[in-house]
Amino acid sequence: MIVARSGAGASSGRPIDRSRERPLEAPLSLERRNALRAELLAETPRWYVPWAHLLVPSAFGIFAIAAAIASIRDLRPLVLLTVPAVYVLANAFEWWIHGAALHRRHPLASVLYDQHTPKHHMLYLTEDMAMRDAREYRLVLIPAYGLFLIIVGQIGAWLALTWAGAPNVAALYAATAIAYAVSYEWLHFSYHLPQGHPVARNPIIRRLARHHAIHHDPRIMQRKNMNVTVPLMDWVMGTTVDRAPS
Numbered sequence: 001m002i003v004a005r006s007g008a009g010a011s012s013g014r015p016i017d018r019s020r021e022r023p024l025e026a027p028l029s030l031e032r033r034n035a036l037r038a039e040l041l042a043e044t045p046r047w048y049v050p051w052a053h054l055l056v057p058s059a060f061g062i063f064a065i066a067a068a069i070a071s072i073r074d075l076r077p078l079v080l081l082t083v084p085a086v087y088v089l090a091n092a093f094e095w096w097i098h099g100a101a102l103h104r105r106h107p108l109a110s111v112l113y114d115q116h117t118p119k120h121h122m123l124y125l126t127e128d129m130a131m132r133d134a135r136e137y138r139l140v141l142i143p144a145y146g147l148f149l150i151i152v153g154q155i156g157a158w159l160a161l162t163w164a165g166a167p168n169v170a171a172l173y174a175a176t177a178i179a180y181a182v183s184y185e186w187l188h189f190s191y192h193l194p195q196g197h198p199v200a201r202n203p204i205i206r207r208l209a210r211h212h213a214i215h216h217d218p219r220i221m222q223r224k225n226m227n228v229t230v231p232l233m234d235w236v237m238g239t240t241v242d243r244a245p246s
């Protein structure tokens, strides 16, 4: 695999400890990115259906959100505060996990790093963010099983909180957390659409996409613009930059 790595090599035949692997923090040339793109696309399984990857896990999420909202009874206005509270927590979690597991190889979730830093980030750069082929959905979207696991986990929390005696808090928690995960998926996807696409031309999407595109500069990707949805926690933590280094 051409995927760019610096750090320990693999010559001794012993298992490689890649936990301290450092990513390459320099942009690849267009030639190397073209080769990487061809290599990654060639790895696409024959059974892969791009539109199903985009729609099926999200449809499951939307169904779960609708079920959670439909379960709400006798809602007290104060309980509605669950929604902003969960949103802010989810935003903080997104910021944290992006740096902690997508840009650092965590032994319990190395797949997150492997998909994100040496593949997604090496392929798409600040000024060249667009997918060129539907098979690239695989290189942008969360793996389908990952989004299913996230949604099922939130359904589990919903059931547990309901059992603990707070059914409306539980339902609003689950609806907000799942909506957050689905919004992450769709927003990130829209940032990697061709610039002329009607969704990409929306002024709000364009602004959010710029924030993420700057994060795609390999020189700052480990530290800056770590929110992918709304850059709330980047603002709180002082990790926002509004232009890539020159």
Ligand SMILES: [Zn+2]
Pocket: 120, 124, 188, 191, 192, 212, 216
């Ligand atoms: Zn991206």
Ligand SMILES: [Zn+2]
Pocket: 098, 102, 103, 116, 121, 215, 221
């Ligand atoms: Zn990243």
